[in-house]
Amino acid sequence: MVSTTLTPTTAKPSSSSSSSPLKVISKSLSAVPVTSSTSKVSQFLDNSSDEDEEEEEDTIARSKLRINGDKTKKRKYDNITNGHNTSSPKKSGAEGGSSAESRRKEAERLFQKRKELPFYQGRREILEEIMNNDTTIILGETGCGKSTQLPQLLRSHPISESHYPTKKGPKIVITQPRRLPAIALANRVAAEMGCVVGEEVGYSVRFEEMVSRETGVRYCTEGVLMRELANPNPSTSSSKHDQQNLNLLLKYDIIIIDEAHERTLNTDFLCGALKKVQRIRKDLVAKQDAKGKGGSATGEIRLLKLVIMSATLDPGKFQRFFQTGRDALLVKGRMYDVLTQHTTNPVDDFIEAAARQAMNIHCNPNHDGDVLVFMPGSDEIENCVELLRRAGKQLPEGHKQIQVLPLYAALPPTAQAKIFSTPPKNTRRVIVATNIAETSMTIPGVSFVVDTGYKKEKEYIFRRSGSIEQLKRKEISKAAAWQRTGRAGRERDGHCYRLFSKELFEKMPEFDAPEVQRCNLSSAVLQLIAMGQNPFEFEYIDNPGRDNIAAAFQELAGLGALSGPTEITELGREMLKYPLDPPHARILIASFENGCPNEIIDILSIINAGGTVFVDRPNEREEASNARAKFVHRDGDHMTALKVFRDFLEIKHSSSGPGLKNNKGGQGVVGWCKDNFVNHKTLNQAIKIRDQLRELSTRYGKDWKVSTSSTNGDDSSPILRSLLMGLFMNSAVIQADGSYKQTAGSLTVKIHPSSVLMSKKVPAILYDELTVTSSFYARNVSSFEQHWLTELPIFAKSAKRVAVPVGKGQL
DNA sequence: GAGCACTGC
Numbered sequence: 001m002v003s004t005t006l007t008p009t010t011a012k013p014s015s016s017s018s019s020s021p022l023k024v025i026s027k028s029l030s031a032v033p034v035t036s037s038t039s040k041v042s043q044f045l046d047n048s049s050d051e052d053e054e055e056e057e058d059t060i061a062r063s064k065l066r067i068n069g070d071k072t073k074k075r076k077y078d079n080i081t082n083g084h085n086t087s088s089p090k091k092s093g094a095e096g097g098s099s100a101e102s103r104r105k106e107a108e109r110l111f112q113k114r115k116e117l118p119f120y121q122g123r124r125e126i127l128e129e130i131m132n133n134d135t136t137i138i139l140g141e142t143g144c145g146k147s148t149q150l151p152q153l154l155r156s157h158p159i160s161e162s163h164y165p166t167k168k169g170p171k172i173v174i175t176q177p178r179r180l181p182a183i184a185l186a187n188r189v190a191a192e193m194g195c196v197v198g199e200e201v202g203y204s205v206r207f208e209e210m211v212s213r214e215t216g217v218r219y220c221t222e223g224v225l226m227r228e229l230a231n232p233n234p235s236t237s238s239s240k241h242d243q244q245n246l247n248l249l250l251k252y253d254i255i256i257i258d259e260a261h262e263r264t265l266n267t268d269f270l271c272g273a274l275k276k277v278q279r280i281r282k283d284l285v286a287k288q289d290a291k292g293k294g295g296s297a298t299g300e301i302r303l304l305k306l307v308i309m310s311a312t313l314d315p316g317k318f319q320r321f322f323q324t325g326r327d328a329l330l331v332k333g334r335m336y337d338v339l340t341q342h343t344t345n346p347v348d349d350f351i352e353a354a355a356r357q358a359m360n361i362h363c364n365p366n367h368d369g370d371v372l373v374f375m376p377g378s379d380e381i382e383n384c385v386e387l388l389r390r391a392g393k394q395l396p397e398g399h400k401q402i403q404v405l406p407l408y409a410a411l412p413p414t415a416q417a418k419i420f421s422t423p424p425k426n427t428r429r430v431i432v433a434t435n436i437a438e439t440s441m442t443i444p445g446v447s448f449v450v451d452t453g454y455k456k457e458k459e460y461i462f463r464r465s466g467s468i469e470q471l472k473r474k475e476i477s478k479a480a481a482w483q484r485t486g487r488a489g490r491e492r493d494g495h496c497y498r499l500f501s502k503e504l505f506e507k508m509p510e511f512d513a514p515e516v517q518r519c520n521l522s523s524a525v526l527q528l529i530a531m532g533q534n535p536f537e538f539e540y541i542d543n544p545g546r547d548n549i550a551a552a553f554q555e556l557a558g559l560g561a562l563s564g565p566t567e568i569t570e571l572g573r574e575m576l577k578y579p580l581d582p583p584h585a586r587i588l589i590a591s592f593e594n595g596c597p598n599e600i601i602d603i604l605s606i607i608n609a610g611g612t613v614f615v616d617r618p619n620e621r622e623e624a625s626n627a628r629a630k631f632v633h634r635d636g637d638h639m640t641a642l643k644v645f646r647d648f649l650e651i652k653h654s655s656s657g658p659g660l661k662n663n664k665g666g667q668g669v670v671g672w673c674k675d676n677f678v679n680h681k682t683l684n685q686a687i688k689i690r691d692q693l694r695e696l697s698t699r700y701g702k703d704w705k706v707s708t709s710s711t712n713g714d715d716s717s718p719i720l721r722s723l724l725m726g727l728f729m730n731s732a733v734i735q736a737d738g739s740y741k742q743t744a745g746s747l748t749v750k751i752h753p754s755s756v757l758m759s760k761k762v763p764a765i766l767y768d769e770l771t772v773t774s775s776f777y778a779r780n781v782s783s784f785e786q787h788w789l790t791e792l793p794i795f796a797k798s799a800k801r802v803a804v805p806v807g808k809g810q811l
Numbered sequence: 812g813a814g815c816a817c818t819g820c
Contacts, residue, residue: 204820223820440812456816579820
């Protein structure tokens with residue numbers, strides 16, 4: 001085998017050459033004296049005795065990916081962003097030394113580590129900056145401890161206490177893009193503070209909440225806070241602003257947006273909405289103070305402080321948006337050096353090149369540590385794994401062996417869990433992963449990264465006749481390349497091999513386009529309108545573009561959620577009550593009227609579970625199709641999925657006795673799923689969603705138990721009619737030649753071969769999504785009766801179409 | 812008769 005030629009590079013993250021002003025705080029680790037243990041929990045919370053370790057200014061100088069690593073000492077830190085290493089929240093308080101005394105001792109032990117964190121060392125300057133300003137932008141490098149330390153310091157450091165004199169201290173919310181880190185961080189911080197999760201420190205994520213009246217620090221997902229803004233809990237919504245209809249979140253004093261650089265849909269909408277909330281609260285406090293003749297902020301409404309925490313990228317964007325007029329604070333992290341190399345020439349077969357590079361690393365006797373290979377998708381991963389396993393078998397006896405592991409989201413949990421098990425002796429692991437390993441999962445033991453430079457991304461083509469989706473292989477951005485590179489330097493010095501040339505790297509975009517510019521905005525736009533905000537005039541960090549907003553408007557208007565550019569209908573408000581996309585929420589509401597919420601909730605739960613109902617196993621296609629045959633419903637994929645789900649639930653119930661939780665019962669379901677090629681993971685997730693939808697229905701006075709089977713026997717038409725109420729844009733009717741033509745557009749669409757309706761001729765179809773590959777394929781398809789279309793409000797009174805508003809200026 | 816990145820309420 002000819003090895004790929006790689007040349008070392010001195011390239012560095014773009015931020016180091018950025019012209020944005022940065023204030024660097026926290027000095028090098030090696031210079032920090034580690035003081036002896038304190039004996040009381042209360043002393044953990046710091047006092048002014050830190051004059052002798054005053055922070056000093058520093059500059060960034062990175063010749064490689066060098067982020068203030070201490071090269072001489074090997075330090076391993078608890079992985080707090082990985083849910084796999086964290087015990088379940090229920091357990092953490094209930095077992096394993098739950099006494100106050102043991103918690104105190106644990107907190108004491110953890111304090112020794114906390115003190116070494118760069119963020120902790122820079123605490124005085126950070127806190128003063130936050131206290132003196134409305135909004136603070138903090139750039140925290142990986143491993144600096146920002147997410148764990150800031151909330152604690154804000155709660156109890158004297159600098160903060162002097163600004164929040166009430167004995168309870170400021171109430172803090174800190175958002176995370178993902179669930180697991182939110183939960184893991186709450187657990188970690190509770191342990192550091194010596195308390196039980198749900199008391200002083202808690203979390204709220206979908207399906208799980210651990211908070212109480214005492215909770216002063218609440219970790220939550222961005223989506224939870226977004227929902228709170230748009231759809232405040234009626235019992236606590238006294239804080240709603242009269243004119244704006246905006247929940248002012250008065251119970252919180254400080255809101256921290258963490259991982260803001262990820263620029264999820266919710267990051268952007270939260271930043272915009274919170275900026276506005278902050279301004280309104282400031283005005284109200286001013287009025288309040290005027291009335292109270294200059295009395296201090298002891299009134300009902302208090303100021304809101306915002307802290308935006310991000311990786312060290314492009315601070316200028318946030319600075320401009322929040323108009324802070326000040327430097328962003330840069331807190332150095334704790335990363336090891338990663339030597340980065342590019343290929344001299346473009347690679348023609350990146351799968352083979354990656355496998356070869358991994359074997360080269362493996363065969364170098366000086367190379368220690370596991371290898372992480374980034375691939376665009378599961379197909380490429382399986383091919384690469386195959387190549388590597390074959391190569392592994394040819395290693396001479398006595399040579400260090402390799403263990404090759406694929407990693408992507410669609411993999412069953414047991415296969416994913418292998419990443420966290422220790423490999424056999426004298427074996428190097430080679431993990432071949434999608435960008436799930438870029439942010440969502442941290443793999444221990446990695447010191448080599450092989451980066452193909454590709455990812456897959458869903459692209460939407462917005463059309464008045466419904467959107468079309470396309471999953472495309474794309475080049476990554478420079479920021480993503482650095483993120484991947486960093487994965488080699490979490491535990492020791494590492495090495496990153498990029499399978500693309502330096503020239504190509506230079507041509508890559510600096511950052512990924514933020515989600516607002518490439519995702520369907522209908523859900524977020526509806527939430528904005530519910531908050532009384534005009535989406536065309538909303539302050540965006542990056543503008544989503546007129547067309548994207550207009551497409552969302554059109555979808556919402558079609559669903560009957562809007563009566564004007566900033567006016568939400570009763571129906572629209574109803575739709576916001578459920579954690580569903582607008583079309584799905586519309587389907588649920590229709591089901592209450594059509595007498596089939598029981599079935600529709602199950603169907604929507606499956607659709608939203610984020611996986612396929614059936615699984616494929618290589619070389620078992622015939623068995624799979626035979627197994628599936630017994631679930632097939634003539635009306636299509638939705639009814640078929642419902643049948644699978646109902647059978648699954650029955651097996652699950654019968655194999656675990658009432659009130660008994662034995663493992664044998666669980667295996668019964670697992671065995672059934674395996675025999676029937678059914679996706680266990682998807683259906684278990686569907687159960688959670690179903691339970692939440694049922695609970696919400698009940699809360700809003702709807703009877704979810706109503707079912708068509710109880711009234712109409714086997715008639716599925718109420719169910720299909722309900723589906724059509726949300727998916728009428730996604731419908732097509734059969735033509736003379738047997739092809740299907742869109743009702744809202746002019747495309748000819750085919751039924752995807754994975755559908756049970758493939759090769760069946762039905763008069764009309766509706767579908768969940770339209771994807772374009774070799775043709776336009778409708779996926780997840782059901783049949784319906786064509787004349788139902790004429791009964792739809794949108795077609796019945798088409799003369800009275802809701803006009804899509806014309807934005808003023810701005811866009 | 813095709814081919815599926817990743818999150819979240």
